[in-house]
Amino acid sequence: MSDNPYIVSEEEKYFFDLRGYLIFRDILSQAEIDACNAAIDANADKIIAPRGQGNLTRGATALEGKRGRHEMWELIGLPSPHREPFRDLLVHPLVVSRLNEFSGKGFRLDHGPALIESIEGDEGHWLHASGEPFNPAVSYHQQNGKIYARGITVAWQLTDVNAGDGGFACVPGSHKTAEPTPDDLREMVDDMGLVYQPEMKAGDVLFFCETMTHGTLPWKGKGKRRSILYKYASRAANRAVGKHFTPQERYGDWVNELTPAQQAVLYGPGMHQGEKTVVMPTLESDGKEVTVTEGPLKLFG
Amino acid sequence: MSNPLYTVSEEEKYFFDLRGYLIIRNALSDADLAQCNATIDHYADQIQTRSIGNGGLSRGSTALKGQEGRRELTGMLGWPTPHREPFRKLLVHPVVVSRLNEFSGQGFRLDHGPLLISAHKGAEGHSLHGAGEPFGQSVAYHQQNGKIYCRGITVAWQLTDVNPGDGGFACVPGSHKTAEPTPEGVRSAEDDMGLVYQPTMKAGDVLFFAETMTHGTLPWTSDGERRSVLYKYASRAAARAVGKHFTPQERYGDWVHELTPEQQAVLYGPGVHHGNRLPFLESDGQTVTVSEKK
Numbered sequence: 134m135s136d137n138p139y140i141v142s143e144e145e146k147y148f149f150d151l152r153g154y155l156i157f158r159d160i161l162s163q164a165e166i167d168a169c170n171a172a173i174d175a176n177a178d179k180i181i182a183p184r185g186q187g188n189l190t191r192g193a194t195a196l197e198g199k200r201g202r203h204e205m206w207e208l209i210g211l212p213s214p215h216r217e218p219f220r221d222l223l224v225h226p227l228v229v230s231r232l233n234e235f236s237g238k239g240f241r242l243d244h245g246p247a248l249i250e251s252i253e254g255d256e257g258h259w260l261h262a263s264g265e266p267f268n269p270a271v272s273y274h275q276q277n278g279k280i281y282a283r284g285i286t287v288a289w290q291l292t293d294v295n296a297g298d299g300g301f302a303c304v305p306g307s308h309k310t311a312e313p314t315p316d317d318l319r320e321m322v323d324d325m326g327l328v329y330q331p332e333m334k335a336g337d338v339l340f341f342c343e344t345m346t347h348g349t350l351p352w353k354g355k356g357k358r359r360s361i362l363y364k365y366a367s368r369a370a371n372r373a374v375g376k377h378f379t380p381q382e383r384y385g386d387w388v389n390e391l392t393p394a395q396q397a398v399l400y401g402p403g404m405h406q407g408e409k410t411v412v413m414p415t416l417e418s419d420g421k422e423v424t425v426t427e428g429p430l431k432l433f434g
Numbered sequence: 435m436s437n438p439l440y441t442v443s444e445e446e447k448y449f450f451d452l453r454g455y456l457i458i459r460n461a462l463s464d465a466d467l468a469q470c471n472a473t474i475d476h477y478a479d480q481i482q483t484r485s486i487g488n489g490g491l492s493r494g495s496t497a498l499k500g501q502e503g504r505r506e507l508t509g510m511l512g513w514p515t516p517h518r519e520p521f522r523k524l525l526v527h528p529v530v531v532s533r534l535n536e537f538s539g540q541g542f543r544l545d546h547g548p549l550l551i552s553a554h555k556g557a558e559g560h561s562l563h564g565a566g567e568p569f570g571q572s573v574a575y576h577q578q579n580g581k582i583y584c585r586g587i588t589v590a591w592q593l594t595d596v597n598p599g600d601g602g603f604a605c606v607p608g609s610h611k612t613a614e615p616t617p618e619g620v621r622s623a624e625d626d627m628g629l630v631y632q633p634t635m636k637a638g639d640v641l642f643f644a645e646t647m648t649h650g651t652l653p654w655t656s657d658g659e660r661r662s663v664l665y666k667y668a669s670r671a672a673a674r675a676v677g678k679h680f681t682p683q684e685r686y687g688d689w690v691h692e693l694t695p696e697q698q699a700v701l702y703g704p705g706v707h708h709g710n711r712l713p714f715l716e717s718d719g720q721t722v723t724v725s726e727k728k
Binding site: 210220223224225226227229230233237238239240241242265266267268269270271272274276277279281283311365366367368369370371372375376377382383384387391392394395397398399400401402403404411413415416417418419421422423 | 544571579722
């Protein structure tokens with residue numbers, strides 16, 4: 134790795150291309166870690182389990198726990214001075230240099246930041262994503278010495294993650310697989326020795342390619358898990374749909390004149406709403422006419 | 435190709451994957467065709483002719499130069515009724531929906547357009563653009579396990595005939611998959627290496643092409659007018675043009691003024707056609723700075 138934490142080295146590019154993630158050690162000062170943790174403590178009432186228990190395990194018994202995942206959103210909108218540490222992280226020099234290299238200049242915050250917090254016994258998260266089926270929102274490509282990662286999540290660690298603690302886990306290299314992921318691996322019934330849980334210290338920062346298979350193991354650490362996730366996208370990619378999504382929001386009320394089929398192709402870009410699948414009208418052509426189907430977006434299934 | 439008009443055949447998928455474009459013949463009825471042309475005639479005084487100054491769209495190529503610029507007309511979907519109806523109909527024509535569901539995936543969307551491209555005899559061409567190298571994130575092409583993932587497809591309805599040697603749309607078949615840089619002689623058509631192809635089309639045909647395939651326009655040499663209406667579609671997660679809600683203020687509200695210029699820079703909306711409105715960030719090892727908009 135580079136001696137200078139702000140310069141992207143050839144070794145870093147090799148590691149990220151091969152494994153799909155990259156960890157930088159000791160990036161935040163103790164004062165910065167303390168400021169982030171204090172801001173969270175001061176707003177602890179905003180930490181919630183938005184999906185309840187069992188939603189993220191998808192029935193995988195190996196990932197079950199006593200409590201659902203706890204999150205806090207809108208960190209950059211907290212009252213001052215609590216928001217400032219999270220606004221600083223948004224464009225931290227280390228992030229800018231890596232994302233300029235891996236996603237290209239003009240990268241953008243797609244959604245987040247969000248705190249993920251766990252206490253001992255919290256459930257895990259089903260392992261999701263991979264190179265197959267190909268996902269246009271977050272796909273990974275390397276060509277002629279240049280990396281094109283459409284979706285990168287940057288996860289700042291505010292507490293230690295020791296060996297066996299659980300938390301973030303991934304299948305290194307899976308961002309480039311063209312074979313389907315076995316269900317038993319996704320559910321951790323048989324991980325085939327492929328699932329890796331990295332050890333990290335408070336102040337480390339993890340970059341991972343969203344198309345790499347990843348998820349969460351149940352938290353076994355004695356202390357709290359606290360990780361702040363910023364979800365970035367390359368310039369032409371869209372992951373979450375954002376506010377201006379419906380035809381009316383994008384173009385104005387005149388679109389009400391259009392047929393439902395015509396309106397269906399005027400929605401904004403994006404694949405999900407937060408963590409939820411997009412519900413929107415999609416079109417079918419039966420050979421004679423176009424019909425509209427309303428429901429969760431079916432992509433390449 | 436054994437293509438029933440509305441069904442995507444295996445032969446069509448093979449052809450599109452291999453060549454980067456596909457032409458469906460006789461997709462428009464004579465009545466639809468006549469209505470589109472009559473409507474454009476009605477708005478003929480609003481057609482704008484592009485300047486050929488500063489190299490024009492031919493970018494100084496001797497092979498692409500002409501005596502006048504290409505002619506353009508936009509705004510069809512918002513015209514007063516009944517003039518807008520034929521173009522709204524084309525927006526979700528059954529031929530389009532079936533192909534885009536297959537090639538770009540369900541939930542495909544109109545990214546920008548429609549745009550009429552018209553030309554009179556002697557109009558200049560357009561420098562060839564697009565290619566698999568460098569990799570274009572907004573319109574990239576990928577095929578995997580029998581499935582095509584094409585982020586940007588332009589659908590060009592032909593309202594007049596294009597005969598051999600007429601000029602107009604031209605492309606380098608297969609170039610959507612190249613990983614080698616395109617020679618300048620091909621882009622300018624001054625030395626096209628025998629690779630540039632100008633398809634013959636009839637009024638009523640519709641051309642689908644992958645935006646990342648190298649394509650452009652040859653000078654128009656026909657006595658008849660060229661008329662092609664282009665709808666620019668994108669797959670669900672791709673953004674080509676930035677659209678209306680682009681700046682941090684437009685997307686999130688005025689509270690973003692509290693943020694530094696560097697923080698605001700990562701809150702712009704998606705899209706690569708931003709008209710030099712996007713600030714880029716640099717990290718020099720100590721601090722993050724905003725570079726010139728480009």
